[in-house]
Amino acid sequence: MSQATYGFDDDCALFRESARKFLGANADLAALRQATALDPEPMRMPTAWPSDDAFRAGAELGFVAAAVPEAQGGLQLPRAALAALAEELGRHAFPSAIESTLMVAFLARRVADSEAGGALLGHLAEGARATLAVCDAYGEWEHTASVTHTVSGSGALTLTGSTHFVQDAGKAEWLVVRSTGPDGAALVVLPRDAAGVTHRRDGIVDLTREQGTVQLEGVVAEASAVLPGGDALLASAMPDAWLLLAADMVGTSEWLLQTTVEYAKVRTQFDRAIGSYQGVKHPLVNAMMSVDRAKSLVYAAAEALDEGRDDARLLAHMAKAAATEAADFTSSRAVQLHGGIGFTWESDVHFFFKRNKHSELLFGDAAYHKARVADLLIDG
Amino acid sequence: MTTAPDAQAEPRREQEEFRTYCRAWLHDNRPPPAPVRLPQHPIETMTRAQLDYLQAWQKRCYDAGLVGADYPKEYGGGGNKGFQRIANEEMNRARTPFLVNMIGLGMAAPTIYHHAQEELKRELLPGILSGEQIWCQGFSEPGSGSDLASVQASLTPDAASPGDFLLNGHKVWTSLAHFAQWMILLVRTSREHKHKGLSYYVVPVEGHRGVTVRPLIKMTGEAGFNEVLFEDTPVKEAWRLGKTGEGWNVAMTTLLHERGAGPLVTPAGGVGSEGLAHNVRGLIALAKTQRRNGRPATEDPQVRARIAALAIRERGLAENGKRARSGTLVDHPMRLPLQVKLAGTELLQDLAAAALEIEGPAASLYLSDERAPAEGQWPLAYMNSFGATIAAGTSEIQRNILGERVLGLPKS
Ligand SMILES: Cc1cc2nc3c(=O)[nH]c(=O)nc-3n(C[C@H](O)[C@H](O)[C@H](O)COP(=O)(O)OP(=O)(O)OC[C@H]3O[C@@H](n4cnc5c(N)ncnc54)[C@H](O)[C@@H]3O)c2cc1C
Numbered sequence: 169m170s171q172a173t174y175g176f177d178d179d180c181a182l183f184r185e186s187a188r189k190f191l192g193a194n195a196d197l198a199a200l201r202q203a204t205a206l207d208p209e210p211m212r213m214p215t216a217w218p219s220d221d222a223f224r225a226g227a228e229l230g231f232v233a234a235a236v237p238e239a240q241g242g243l244q245l246p247r248a249a250l251a252a253l254a255e256e257l258g259r260h261a262f263p264s265a266i267e268s269t270l271m272v273a274f275l276a277r278r279v280a281d282s283e284a285g286g287a288l289l290g291h292l293a294e295g296a297r298a299t300l301a302v303c304d305a306y307g308e309w310e311h312t313a314s315v316t317h318t319v320s321g322s323g324a325l326t327l328t329g330s331t332h333f334v335q336d337a338g339k340a341e342w343l344v345v346r347s348t349g350p351d352g353a354a355l356v357v358l359p360r361d362a363a364g365v366t367h368r369r370d371g372i373v374d375l376t377r378e379q380g381t382v383q384l385e386g387v388v389a390e391a392s393a394v395l396p397g398g399d400a401l402l403a404s405a406m407p408d409a410w411l412l413l414a415a416d417m418v419g420t421s422e423w424l425l426q427t428t429v430e431y432a433k434v435r436t437q438f439d440r441a442i443g444s445y446q447g448v449k450h451p452l453v454n455a456m457m458s459v460d461r462a463k464s465l466v467y468a469a470a471e472a473l474d475e476g477r478d479d480a481r482l483l484a485h486m487a488k489a490a491a492t493e494a495a496d497f498t499s500s501r502a503v504q505l506h507g508g509i510g511f512t513w514e515s516d517v518h519f520f521f522k523r524n525k526h527s528e529l530l531f532g533d534a535a536y537h538k539a540r541v542a543d544l545l546i547d548g
Numbered sequence: 549m550t551t552a553p554d555a556q557a558e559p560r561r562e563q564e565e566f567r568t569y570c571r572a573w574l575h576d577n578r579p580p581p582a583p584v585r586l587p588q589h590p591i592e593t594m595t596r597a598q599l600d601y602l603q604a605w606q607k608r609c610y611d612a613g614l615v616g617a618d619y620p621k622e623y624g625g626g627g628n629k630g631f632q633r634i635a636n637e638e639m640n641r642a643r644t645p646f647l648v649n650m651i652g653l654g655m656a657a658p659t660i661y662h663h664a665q666e667e668l669k670r671e672l673l674p675g676i677l678s679g680e681q682i683w684c685q686g687f688s689e690p691g692s693g694s695d696l697a698s699v700q701a702s703l704t705p706d707a708a709s710p711g712d713f714l715l716n717g718h719k720v721w722t723s724l725a726h727f728a729q730w731m732i733l734l735v736r737t738s739r740e741h742k743h744k745g746l747s748y749y750v751v752p753v754e755g756h757r758g759v760t761v762r763p764l765i766k767m768t769g770e771a772g773f774n775e776v777l778f779e780d781t782p783v784k785e786a787w788r789l790g791k792t793g794e795g796w797n798v799a800m801t802t803l804l805h806e807r808g809a810g811p812l813v814t815p816a817g818g819v820g821s822e823g824l825a826h827n828v829r830g831l832i833a834l835a836k837t838q839r840r841n842g843r844p845a846t847e848d849p850q851v852r853a854r855i856a857a858l859a860i861r862e863r864g865l866a867e868n869g870k871r872a873r874s875g876t877l878v879d880h881p882m883r884l885p886l887q888v889k890l891a892g893t894e895l896l897q898d899l900a901a902a903a904l905e906i907e908g909p910a911a912s913l914y915l916s917d918e919r920a921p922a923e924g925q926w927p928l929a930y931m932n933s934f935g936a937t938i939a940a941g942t943s944e945i946q947r948n949i950l951g952e953r954v955l956g957l958p959k960s
């Protein structure tokens with residue numbers, strides 16, 4: 169019997185193959201370029217990539233179901249497969265709500281036995297989109313909440329406030345909202361079209377993503393819509409969000425690395441390929457090493473999470489920190505080593521550069537995750 | 549030599565059994581404390597007392613099957629596959645002393661195994677694995693370091709023994725030559741071609757005619773490497789590895805293994821200077837004993853961030869090793885193996901640099917001062933780390949190799 173490293177078995181390899189095929193056919197940089205062509209008025213930015221038609225096709229291929237337990241109609245593949253999927257999405261800078269939905273799937277499956285959790289997983293298995301709406305205006309999710317609720321005699325909640333940096337807010341059919349009330353924090357599952365929910369699309373740098381601010385005005389949710397566990401549940405599910413973002417950055421960074429390497433082979437200055445200069449070659453090698461470190465940590469975190477190991481959280485922090493640093497370095501070198509063309513809107517480099525920056529800063533930057541690593545290793 | 553390390557499926561149960569066996573044996577056979585201070589790394593071994601102790605330990609490990617597990621039985625090995633890595637992991641975990649015959653195990657043995665005639669393999673490999681024959685490597689010369697192919701030491705026919713040769717030349721930085729019985733040697737056999745004019749031999753050192761070994765002192769104050777001068781030293785035709793003029797290709801096998809990227813897993817593991825760990829765990833232990841700004845150093849946010857960053861690199865490197873064996877989660881078979889030496893040595897250097905900063909002015913205290921934190925081992929480790937980023941191909945050369953061989957960039 170062969171031992172699958174990080175749980176990445178033959179089924180996972182097939183799954184990744186189908187993701188590659190799908191993205192090969194559906195991820196179209198030319199279309200992305202066209203959709204994001206600049207407004208004739210230069211300072212009026214194009215809107216973020218709007219369509220998510222591909223989501224349904226991806227869902228049919230099981231992209232989301234791969235994270236849903238079999239009991240709720242899913243496939244429950246090892247996380248290594250989902251990491252590989254996120255990596256491919258990043259490598260293609262693919263605009264879609266797949267990753268947001270996966271983050272919700274990983275959260276919900278921790279409480280699959282509850283009414284709210286089971287129902288939400290059922291929706292996801294059928295192809296619905298969902299997203300986490302947990303951050304305040306500073307992007308924080310662990311301290312004070314910007315949504316509050318009151319509880320009526322029947323146990324129904326009434327939510328008011330706003331939640332920020334909600335990924336794919338315009339596409340998601342379901343929101344998992346963090347709010348605080350007299351009984352502490354609650355995670356509430358809401359249909360995005362529930363009465364009192366409005367959202368406003370953010371104007372963002374990353375043209376491959378979609379993000380919004382969600383406003384809640386006296387939104388009523390039944391007690392059965394509350395996921396059990398509150399903040400402890402959210403805390404236990406965050407490592408999966410970091411894992412997916414880290415994997416996405418590994419893919420995006422690998423694209424930037426390979427594209428820059430190809431450019432360095434053909435671009436000549438002073439009668440030599442620029443890639444023959446050590447001032448160009450060595451940073452590319454450093455970028456490769458940073459990507460590899462991040463990638464190995466992503467798979468290690470995926471396995472530790474699957475196995476419910478004690479070091480899973482540590483590894484997820486390490487993966488997000490390492491991927492963030494790899495993304496930052498690889499993106500910066502890609503623009504720099506492309507020279508003037510790299511600084512233009514015409515070169516595709518900027519799509520990947522911006523996608524990386526978005527992932528780097530979302531749900532904790534490198535400094536945040538390194539601080540947690542230190543807490544766990546030194547005090548923990 | 550572009551094969552990936554053993555990516556094959558491994559029979560799990562036998563491996564688990566071997567691991568259990570290694571663990572138990574190492575637990576029951578821990579050697580008595582060394583009568584002398586041990587070096588941090590095999591190639592820093594400088595005194596006979598250090599050597600005797602370490603050589604005896606390697607012999608016991610060999611007899612127990614922990615050294616050479618992956619080599620065929622007819623060459624003195626254990627005849628298994630995928631076992632050496634487990635023995636190495638267990639020797640590291642047990643923190644027993646390291647295996648001293650490092651050049652023999654890491655460079656000579658795999659090269660002999662891949663390129664020597666059958667008879668020579670049977671003659672030489674068992675002594676390397678058991679550690680009874682210490683080996684050294686005569687590649688570098690005063691003028692040929694990074695540009696290894698510019699080697700000048702040369703062979704001329706030996707009139708007294710037809711078919712055999714006389715060797716003349718000057719090798720330098722030759723680690724362990726002061727104890728060595730044998731050397732792997734790169735020599736020039738033709739001046740017509742740079743690379744194709746090289747041949748690869750094994751030659752006796754200790755007591756061999758015309759060989760002079762002169763110790764060099766390192767910046768750390770330790771001895772451990774040498775100059776080796778050859779004056780009409782007899783070399784037998786039978787000692788050649790590979791064909792005449794193909795020494796460069798044979799040397800590639802040596803270098804690949806020297807840099808941790810060869811197909812055979814090098815028997816290695818254990819620690820030097822007892823009780824001290826030159827890793828993140830050791831760094832945290834150190835930080836807990838030091839103070840900054842009147843508080844424990846572990847409360848300093850800069851120290852915490854630095855420790856975290858190093859911990860991430862350390863774990864990333866370990867996970868690279870695991871991913872390299874997956875076969876399916878790597879795009880280029882040499883991409884991860886060729887990073888091992890570069891990333892590992894630079895990590896060690898940065899770990900030691902962080903340790904010195906955490907120690908503060910106390911990092912000025914060296915081995916001879918009993919007030920030195922961690923017995924003065926971190927300043928020593930910091931200096932020694934430059935040996936590691938220079939020897940076996942400098943970091944600059946490693947980056948060239950990775951850029952050219954893995955990324956496919958044009959030659960510098
Ligand atoms: C502790 C230690 C143990 C050693 N043990 C052995 C041994 O047992 N046997 C043996 O044969 N040798 C041994 N060596 C020698 C070692 O292999 C050489 O020192 C090494 O290859 C560098 O060669 P050099 O010293 O001639 O430096 P040089 O090649 O002169 O290099 C000087 C500097 O120039 C840089 N440089 C050179 N060429 C390039 C290039 N193309 N691109 C970019 N930068 C470049 C180098 O990176 C370095 O920074 C040992 C060295 C040390 C430090």
